[in-house]
Amino acid sequence: MMRKKLVKMIYLCAFGLSVVGCNDDFLETQPLSQASDVSVWTDLKLSEAAVLDLYQGTWAGTLTREETTDAFTDQAVFTHPGRGVDGYTEGKMSPDYGTFMDMQWMSWPQLYPFIRNANIAIAQLPENMAGFDGPTLDRLLGEAYFMRAYYYSQLMRQFGGVPLLLEPLTLDSEANNPRATFEETVNQIVADLDLAIDLLEDAPLSKARAHKITAMALKSRVLTHAASDLYEPSKASSVSTIAAYSNPELIGYTGGSQAQRWEAAKAASKALLDATTGYKLDYSAPASFEEARQNYEDIWLQGDENQDFIWGRLVEEFGFGSRTYPGGDGWSQGPGMVALYHGPNGYREWAGTTPTEALVSKYTLADGTEFNWDNPAHAAAPYDNREPRFYSTFLYDGAPWKQRTDDVVKFDKWNELQSGFYTFLDGTIVNGVDTRQGPVEDWNGSRTGYYFRKFADPRLPPSWPNNLQKIDAPYIRYTEILLNYAEASINTGDEGEARAWLNKLRFRNGLPEITAGGSELVEIYKRERDKELVNEDARFFDMKRWLEGPYSLDKQVQTVIVQGTQKPGTTVEPGDYRKDTTVWDYEYTPSEIVFENRRWQDKVYFMPIKQEEIDKDPSLIQNPGY
Known part of the structure; x- marks a missing residue:
């Protein structure tokens, strides 16, 4: 039965994955929907298709849908x-x-079929x-591992x-597969x-398929998470649900x-840093403001063409026509719709996941x-005068942005974000075009x-669905491994090494050198x-492994109310508002909004195992708090 499922999945893959080289002649001579389990592994193209289909379970990571995992933390909120x-x-x-959103690229039910x-x-x-041939066989087997x-x-x-x-499981073996210990899981x-x-x-x-560097980078991530306080009993015992759990292993x-x-x-982490190079980490002093702003934007805008990008979903290769993005109607094309998902309503976009003031306040002055x-x-x-990454990350009141669509120009001809409320001299109040x-x-x-x-993508007009953008989805970046190394250096008492690498990053981002140590450095x-x-799916896991759940979520979301009042003696034509401190x-005013009644629950450090899975396999033990 498992092999029949595999054949069915490969058939779906063949229609979408241009990267496997499934051309028309091949599809005509060997329809994958009719391939037997033997023919899959005796045919060169079918075997490669089977391995490449394993990548489909990544979807497009954080660029998959309107909701990002930062919306589960202090850093963002989901609008709808x-x-x-x-x-x-x-x-x-x-x-x-039924009580929470199960993100497919991290989902137990959706990932085990790929495993x-x-x-x-x-x-x-x-x-x-x-x-x-030997090299090809090694490559495919290495990719499968x-x-x-x-x-x-991910699990x-x-x-x-x-x-x-x-x-490969048989039907008889599927019903008795208890959980391995955490240590056994990490070791495997x-x-x-x-x-x-x-x-x-x-x-x-x-950048689309695994190679040695990719595997080294993932090893850094896994061991960094495993070393963290959430998994150390002397630290995690401060958490109520963990302290009371009868299966701490x-x-x-x-x-x-x-x-x-x-x-x-x-x-x-150091092995990866030594094996390859990052992007513009050779500054001996902070980059200029403009260069630093462009540096950060280049990293995500250039995608796989940027040195920092180690592995991710490349829209040009895996594209919008793959199995997890069937395409055809513009609605299943996740990575191409990111601007639409999160952009301003004044550009007829959806504001899916938006930044919180808690995140914005983390950005320093220049x-x-x-x-x-x-x-x-x-x-x-x-x-004004915030650090360069601020301006590459956020749109805020007065921020320059794209050309408005023809029907919105009458509300804003300057192409600036209007997220405030503006009172004219005659008492007229105009609600910004990008407000609720x-x-x-x-x-x-x-x-x-x-x-x-x-x-x-700032280069494309807001005219979805005719201009689906092609920004690649990063899964692992060199900078993450740099940060992993700095964190490990702090935790092994090598603060000088941590500062040296953090300063490489800070200089690239136009920030001054740090000299702090101890808790301030942390x-x-x-x-x-x-x-x-x-x-980039980082904060969601970081707040847990650092035991920062209460810090992150025991507070309400804040909005900033922007009120502009026209100065006496100035002149503004009706419908001609723009951000101008000489006129306004x-x-x-930062203000709390009780849109979600945010509160931290200790059980959220670990996800619940779906009851349906436990019903199928009673050997599974549920996580604490559920």
Whole structure:
């Protein structure tokens, strides 16, 4: 039965994956819908198609849909209620899975089929019935090991120890697969990655397919997470649900040395840093403001063409016509719709996930000074003189942006964000075109007064669906590994090394050198990571492994109310408003909105196992708090 499922999946893959070279002649001579399990592994193209289909379970990561995982944290909020985001932010998750949104690229029910297919590939490829040459066989087998490790790492970071299915299952064996311990799960992932590193030694470098560098980078991520406080009993015992759990071996280490685990993470991260190079990390002083702003934008705008990009979904190769993005109607083309998903309503976009003031306040001034609303100078002009990444990440009141569509030009001919409310001398109040009270699709207005600029291609007009953008979805970047190395260095007492690498990153981003140590260095590191990896599936896991759940979610979302009042003696034509401090006085007021009743629940450190899975396999033990 499992093999029939595989054949069915490969058939679907063949229609969409141009990267496997499934041309018309091939499809005519060997329709995959009729291929037997033997013919799959005795045919060169079918075997490669089976391996390449394993990549489909990544979807497009954080660029898959309107909701990003940052919306489950302090950094963002999802604009439209009723889709299960509050399951995370209000701690309402339960094993019935009707209480929260299950993101498909991290989902237990959706990832295990890909793990099973990886197991089939690992079992079949060494037989080499298709007659691959040695390098090709090693590459495909290495990719199968890598993808199995990747999917297990996605599950490990959410559930802890999981069932380690390492062979193709029969129906009889599917009903009794208890969870491995957390330590066993981590060890298996690392073992698979070590095999992948060896097998992929000579594989062609690729940003879409795994090779040695990709596997080394994932090893750094896995060992960094495993060394973190969430999995260390002496630290995690402060969490109520973890302290009361009767199976601690499923959600963390029960022995061994956290210091040694940090040493392993440090070594894995340094190995990657030494094996390749990052993007513009050779500054000896802070880059200029404009260069720094462009540096950060280049990293996500250039996608796989940028050195920082190690592995992700390349829209040109995996494209919009793959199995997980069937295409054809413009509605299933996740990575091409990111600007639409998160953009301003005044551009007829949807404001799906928008930044919170909690995130915006993490961005310093250009000189590295912390932003503080209690500072009158900061509060009077909160969007002036901020660090360069701020301007590459956010759209805010007065921010320059794209040409408005023809029907919206009458409300704004200057192509600037209007997320405030403006009172003219005659008493007329104009609601900004990008507010929830504005004249264009007000239901799609931001609740926080901000929008994400990051991952929205500024070169394309807001004319979806005719101009689907082609920004690649990053899964792993060099900078993440740099940050992993800095974190491991801090935790092994090598603060000088941590500062040296953090300063490379800060100089690229136009920020001054840091000299801090101790808890101050830890705080600087964490907030650097938050800012650098916005909307890249990082904060969701970081807040958990750092035990920062209460810090992140025990507070309500804040909006910033922007009020502009026309100065006496000035002249503004009706319908001709733009941001101008010589004409308008501005007041900025941070205010809480109880859109979600955000509160942290300790059980959210781990995800619930779906009750349906436990019903099928009673050997599975549920996570704490559920």
